[in-house]
Amino acid sequence: MKFFKVPEPTIMRLSLYSRILEQLEERGVPIISSVELGDAVGINSGVVRKDLSMFGEFGVRGVGYNVRELRDNIRKLLGQDRNWPVIIVGAGHLGSSLAAYPGFRQRGFDVVALVDTDPEKIGSTIIDKIVVSWEEAEKLIKEHGVRMAILAVPADSVQAVAQQLTDLGIEAILNFSPIILKGPSKAQVQNVDLTVYFDLMRFTQNLNDNGLRPQASNVRGIAVR
Amino acid sequence: MKFFKVPEPTIMRLSLYSRILEQLEERGVPIISSVELGDAVGINSGVVRKDLSMFGEFGVRGVGYNVRELRDNIRKLLGQDRNWPVIIVGAGHLGSSLAAYPGFRQRGFDVVALVDTDPEKIGSTIIDKIVVSWEEAEKLIKEHGVRMAILAVPADSVQAVAQQLTDLGIEAILNFSPIILKGPSKAQVQNVDLTVYFDLMRFTQNLNDNGLRPQASNVRGIAVR
Numbered sequence: 001m002k003f004f005k006v007p008e009p010t011i012m013r014l015s016l017y018s019r020i021l022e023q024l025e026e027r028g029v030p031i032i033s034s035v036e037l038g039d040a041v042g043i044n045s046g047v048v049r050k051d052l053s054m055f056g057e058f059g060v061r062g063v064g065y066n067v068r069e070l071r072d073n074i075r076k077l078l079g080q081d082r083n084w085p086v087i088i089v090g091a092g093h094l095g096s097s098l099a100a101y102p103g104f105r106q107r108g109f110d111v112v113a114l115v116d117t118d119p120e121k122i123g124s125t126i127i128d129k130i131v132v133s134w135e136e137a138e139k140l141i142k143e144h145g146v147r148m149a150i151l152a153v154p155a156d157s158v159q160a161v162a163q164q165l166t167d168l169g170i171e172a173i174l175n176f177s178p179i180i181l182k183g184p185s186k187a188q189v190q191n192v193d194l195t196v197y198f199d200l201m202r203f204t205q206n207l208n209d210n211g212l213r214p215q216a217s218n219v220r221g222i223a224v225r
Numbered sequence: 226m227k228f229f230k231v232p233e234p235t236i237m238r239l240s241l242y243s244r245i246l247e248q249l250e251e252r253g254v255p256i257i258s259s260v261e262l263g264d265a266v267g268i269n270s271g272v273v274r275k276d277l278s279m280f281g282e283f284g285v286r287g288v289g290y291n292v293r294e295l296r297d298n299i300r301k302l303l304g305q306d307r308n309w310p311v312i313i314v315g316a317g318h319l320g321s322s323l324a325a326y327p328g329f330r331q332r333g334f335d336v337v338a339l340v341d342t343d344p345e346k347i348g349s350t351i352i353d354k355i356v357v358s359w360e361e362a363e364k365l366i367k368e369h370g371v372r373m374a375i376l377a378v379p380a381d382s383v384q385a386v387a388q389q390l391t392d393l394g395i396e397a398i399l400n401f402s403p404i405i406l407k408g409p410s411k412a413q414v415q416n417v418d419l420t421v422y423f424d425l426m427r428f429t430q431n432l433n434d435n436g437l438r439p440q441a442s443n444v445r446g447i448a449v450r
Contacts, residue, residue: 019418100318100322196240
């Protein structure tokens with residue numbers, strides 16, 4: 001058995017490369033250099049080469065990478081070449097908008113249903129997705145082999161809902177709810193806090209207002225887990 | 226004039242600390258150690274101490290940080306103690322959901338209006354926010370001193386809209402549209418690509434399916450700019 005130890009930033013950059021490569025392929029570009037790819041994503045070409053060499057992609061020195069080949073390999077590596085059923089828990093504003101987010105289908109994610117406890121919402125549709133009860137969700141999860149869930153519920157129910165999901169066999173949870181979810185230990189958890197981006201953007205403006213001149217730092221990262 | 230060179234990961238962690246500290250204050254907790262704070266955010270206590278020492282917050286050895294004091298100082302540093310008017314460009318699903326995102330108001334962001342070019346949408350309200358034309362947006366930006374904008378428009382209009390915004394005096398743009406926005410150089414730009422988080426979550430599942438066992442890496446980061 002092979003072990004992979006890949007830092008999250010690398011995986012996230014692979015995701016960005018794949019998007020750029022898709023756009024290049026649509027435009028009929030056959031070859032791209034690490035400098036061009038780095039430029040499109042906003043990072044140094046050395047990082048691009050290092051990332052890709054981790055997966056055996058070396059390109060041709062002085063020529064570059066074959067766009068279609070590289071795209072196909074990254075797609076396979078990230079599992080973008082297959083269809084991944086997901087459920088969204090919470091059919092409020094956040095859950096509804098996530099159901100409508102166009103990027104998901106494009107990336108091979110298929111929202112099977114939204115789950116909610118509100119009887120007013122159960123049975124309704126959001127865009128073309130049905131809102132179901134937990135009882136129905138359990139059936140759908142088994143039927144479709146759903147292993148991933150998106151959490152968009154109020155802060156005080158996050159932990160309980162996450163436990164419920166893992167009990168139903170969910171292996172990975174992407175938490176958009178406004179609280180950091182820890183565990184359950186059986187599932188992989190990824191927290192996404194949108195306000196972090198706002199604070200980041202505001203930081204510079206705020207220093208400007210206080211007469212301090214911030215210097216741009218090209219270190220990029222996020223510490224959410 | 227003082228220069229600040231603060232890495233983005235630090236600012237993002239400050240944003241996370243401030244949320245945890247708010248929750249602690251609500252629960253009446255007076256003191257927190259760097260270990261506890263690190264644990265709540267999911268990082269090493271050494272990183273917490275280093276982050277806070279950058280801004281002159283040293284805590285008391287063997288005791289910890291005063292929760293309210295630390296929260297107030299981080300709020301000031303991040304500008305969370307003031308009201309920041311923002312406009313959202315694009316009144317589609319994404320723009321509407323961002324308008325409804327409860328975290329923004331809580332963090333001192335005030336959505337003045339949504340801007341759209343669709344005559345069917347102009348004049349309507351989303352939650353309690355009005356959808357306006359670009360002409361009206363221009364007036365509102367001046368009136369309210371809006372310096373930040375959120376982009377939620379189709380990929381092919383991102384670049385033009387960003388230019389239009391900076392021409393109207395917008396200084397910072399948070400781009401949720403499904404394409405990486407580069408420049409305009411006068412404005413600070415932050416790209417947020419939600420599909421990156423999905424790829425990250427799927428990566429582990431995909432390796433599992435292929436009989437490879439991924440090892441967790443505690444390096445956390447994101448390369449979007």
